[in-house]
Amino acid sequence: MTLEGRQVLVTGAGGFIGSHLVDALIRAGAKTRAMVHYNSRGDWGHLAALEPEVRGAADVVLGDIRDRSAVARAVEGCRTVFHLAALIGIPYSYQAPQSYVQTNVEGTLNVLDACRQSAVDRVLVTSTSEVYGTAQYTPIDEQHPLHAQSPYAATKIGADQLASSYHAAFGLPVVIVRPFNTFGPRQSARAVIPTIISQALEGDAIRLGSTDPVRDFLYVADNARGYLAAAQAENLLGEVVNLGTGAGASIGQVVELVGRNLGRSLRVQAEIQRERPEKSEVRQLICSAEKARQRMGWQPQVSLEEGLARTIDWIASHRHEYRTDRYSI
Numbered sequence: 001m002t003l004e005g006r007q008v009l010v011t012g013a014g015g016f017i018g019s020h021l022v023d024a025l026i027r028a029g030a031k032t033r034a035m036v037h038y039n040s041r042g043d044w045g046h047l048a049a050l051e052p053e054v055r056g057a058a059d060v061v062l063g064d065i066r067d068r069s070a071v072a073r074a075v076e077g078c079r080t081v082f083h084l085a086a087l088i089g090i091p092y093s094y095q096a097p098q099s100y101v102q103t104n105v106e107g108t109l110n111v112l113d114a115c116r117q118s119a120v121d122r123v124l125v126t127s128t129s130e131v132y133g134t135a136q137y138t139p140i141d142e143q144h145p146l147h148a149q150s151p152y153a154a155t156k157i158g159a160d161q162l163a164s165s166y167h168a169a170f171g172l173p174v175v176i177v178r179p180f181n182t183f184g185p186r187q188s189a190r191a192v193i194p195t196i197i198s199q200a201l202e203g204d205a206i207r208l209g210s211t212d213p214v215r216d217f218l219y220v221a222d223n224a225r226g227y228l229a230a231a232q233a234e235n236l237l238g239e240v241v242n243l244g245t246g247a248g249a250s251i252g253q254v255v256e257l258v259g260r261n262l263g264r265s266l267r268v269q270a271e272i273q274r275e276r277p278e279k280s281e282v283r284q285l286i287c288s289a290e291k292a293r294q295r296m297g298w299q300p301q302v303s304l305e306e307g308l309a310r311t312i313d314w315i316a317s318h319r320h321e322y323r324t325d326r327y328s329i
Contacts, residue, residue, distance in 0.1 A: 001121070001122075001231070001232045001234065002232065003025065003028045003029060003030040003080070003228060003231060003232060004028065004029030004030065005029060005030070005031065006030050006031065006079050006080055007030075007031045007033070007077055007078050007079050007080075008025055008030045008031065008032055008033065008078055008079065008080040008081070008082065008231075009032075009033045009034075009035060009074055009075055009078040009080075009081045009082065010022050010025065010032065010033070010034050010035065010082045010084060011035045011065055011071075011074070011081070011082070011083045011084055011085035011111060012035070012037075012065075012083075012084035012085030012086060012126075013034030013035055013036050013045075013047060013058075013060070013084070014034070014036040014037060014043075014044055014045020014046055014047050015045060015046060015084060015085075016046060016182075016184075016186050016187045016188065016220070017084055017126075017179075017182055017220060017223060017224070018034075018045075018046070018084045018085075019045065019046035019047050019049065019050065019186060020184070020186070020220045020221065020223070020224045021082060021084065021223075021224045021227055022034050022047060022050070022054075022058055023050050023051075023054055023224070024221075024224040024225065024227075024228055025082075025228070026054050026057045026058060027054065028228060030080075031059070032057065032058050032059065033058075033059040033060075033061060033074065033078060034047060034058045034059065034060045034061070035061050035062075035063055035065075035071075035074045035085065036060055036061070036062055036063075037062075037063075037064060037065070037085070038062040038063055038064055039062075042062070044060055046186045047060065049186060061073070061074050065085040065103060065107035065110060065111070066102055066103060066106060066107050066110070067110070068110045068113070068114070071107075071110040071111055071114045072110075072113075072114045072117065072118075074114075075111070075114035075115055075117075075118050075120065076114075076118055077118070078118065078120055079120055079121045079122075080120065080121055080122045080123075080124070080231055081111065081115050081120055081122070081123045081124065082124045082126075082227060082231070083108065083111045083123060083124065083125050083126060084126045085103070085107060085111075086103060086104050086107070086126065086156070086159075087099060087100050087103045087104060087152070087155075088128075088152065088190075089152070089190050089329055090130070090150050090152045090153075090276065091276070091329035092329045093150055093151040093152035093155075094150070094151065094277070094280075095329075097151035097155075100151055100152055100155045101155055101158075103155075104152075104155035104156060104158070104159050105155050105158040105159055105162065108125065108158075108159035108162055108163065109162055111123070111125075112125075112162060112163060112166045112172060112174075115172060116166065116170055116172050120173070121173060122173045122174075122175065122231060122237075123163070123172060123173060123174050123175070124174075124175050124176075124177050124227060124230055124231055125159065125160065125163040125174060125175070125176050125177070126177055126179070127156055127159075127160050127176050127177065127178035127179075127240065128152075128153070128156050128178065128179065129178060129179070129180040129181065129216070129242075129244070129285045129287065130148075130149075130150065130152065130153040130156065130282060130285075131146045131147075131148065131153050131156050131157045131160065131178070132144050132145070132146060132147065132282075132285065133145075133146070133147030133148065133149045133153070133282055134147070134149070134281075134282050134283040134284060135283070135284045135285060135286065138248070138284065138286040139244075139246055139286045139287055139288035140242070140285065140286060140287055140288055141242065141288040141290070141291070142178070142239075142240045142241065142242055142288075142291060146160075149279065149280045149281070149282055150276070150280050160176050160240070163176055164176070164238070167237065167238040168238070173237050173238075174237065174238060175230050175231075175233075175236045175237060175238075175239065175241065176239070176240040176241070177226065177227060177230050177241060177243065178240055178241065178242050178243065179218055179223050179226065179242075179243040179244070180215070180216040180217070180218050180242070180243065180244035180245075180285060180286075180287045181215040181216060181217050181218060181285065182217075182218050182219075182220050182223045183217050183218070183219065183220065183307060183311060184219050184220030184221065184307060184310065184311055184314075185220070185310065185311055185314035185315075186220075186314070187220070187311070188328065189322050189323070189324075189328040190328050190329065192208070192215075192251055192254070193217070193254060193308070193311060194311070194315060194322065195208070195328070196208070196251075196254060196255055196258050196266075197258055197308075197311060197312050197315045198315055198319070198322035198324050199324050200255075200258050200259065200262055200264070200266055201262075201312075201315065201316055201319060202324055204264055204265065204266050204267055205266075205267055205268075205269050206255055206266050206267065206268050206269065207268075207269045207271050207274065207327075208251065208255075208268050208269070208270065208271065208274055209270070209271065209272075209273075209274030209275035209276070210251065210270075210275055210276075210281065211250060211251040211252035211255065211268055212250060212251070212252065212283070213250065213251055213281060213282065213283055213284070214248040214249065214250050214283070214284040214285065214286065215248065215249065215250075215251070215285050216244040216245055216246070216247065216248055216285055216286045216287040217245070217249060217254070217304050217307070218243060218244055218245055218287075218300060219300065219302035219304075219306075219307035219310075221301075221302060222243070222300040222301055222302055223243060225298060225301075226241075226243040226292060226296070226298050229292070229296040229297065229298040230292075230296060230298075233295055233296045235295055236295060236296070241291050241292050241295065241296065242287050242288060242289050242291065242292060243287070243289060243292055243298070244286070244287020244288075244289050244300075245287065245289070245300045245304070246286065246287055246288065246289060247286070247304070248284065248285070248286040249304060252268070254304075254308075255268060257304065257305060257308055258308060258312065261305075261308060261309055261312055262312070271327070273327055274327055
């Protein structure tokens with residue numbers, strides 16, 4: 001299956017990963033419809049950061065993933081659907097769990113139903129490594145048990161299970177793509193790497209929660225390449241595929257790497273408000289991407305160090321977009 005000339009839809013297209021995926025799809029020759037969350041400002045989110053010729057090639061539609069009719073209109077005529085729209089902030093899921101159910105679970109149901117009615121060729125549903133919870137073994141493969149340690153993770157498990165059930169019950173051609181911790185240009189300060197970098201560009205003191213958790217950090221361009229590979233692979237229908245590097249780094253190690261890039265020694269100031277509840281903290285996530293390598297021919301190309309350097313350069317040139325005087329959830 002080739003993407004060139006194929007009509008595709010990306011939900012959550014104005015987001016961090018979604019905007020990079022739209023860019024990659026258009027450059028691959030796909031006719032790309034980009035569904036962006038409606039707002040009264042007509043704001044296209046991070047799509048505005050794309051190069052003009054790429055942005056101009058996108059068919060941008062405004063809507064809300066929770067609105068069945070809006071989703072149906074967006075899906076109509078598409079052959080492949082990349083479903084990325086979601087609420088993703090873990091700390092905010094403690095405060096507003098119902099909104100996560102409505103967006104992540106009910107929104108995914110709307111996408112699955114619309115795809116079923118439109119008889120699309122493939123639906124790629126975005127999962128998250130958070131569904132695994134603290135690793136029972138590493139590296140984590142797709143058979144690792146699921147264990148929700150936050151309302152966010154619970155809603156993503158619900159969405160994944162809905163997708164799997166639609167494949168089993170209705171033959172919907174679903175692939176569940178499960179990226180580990182993605183980072184890179186355009187990511188907001190809600191995530192830990194932009195939080196570290198934006199503070200480091202202003203001084204040596206970095207306010208964080210726990211620095212012990214270990215994550216498998218995946219550069220966003222590699223993530224987008226993974227989506228394209230999953231969309232074209234012939235042997236993944238009804239299955240889950242992990243995207244990650246196979247290497248873990250603690251939050252404290254990321255601080256050291258950022259400091260090394262900037263030629264400074266950074267010090268961490270612990271803030272209780274930035275810590276997750278003790279039983280909700282996921283301690284270790286390290287990916288096994290062997291399935292992606294064997295079945296899709298995919299493997300990451302950008303190292304953590306190189307990805308951090310690129311992200312530092314981008315944030316340094318967009319410092320006005322980052323506030324370091326408050327905790328972003």
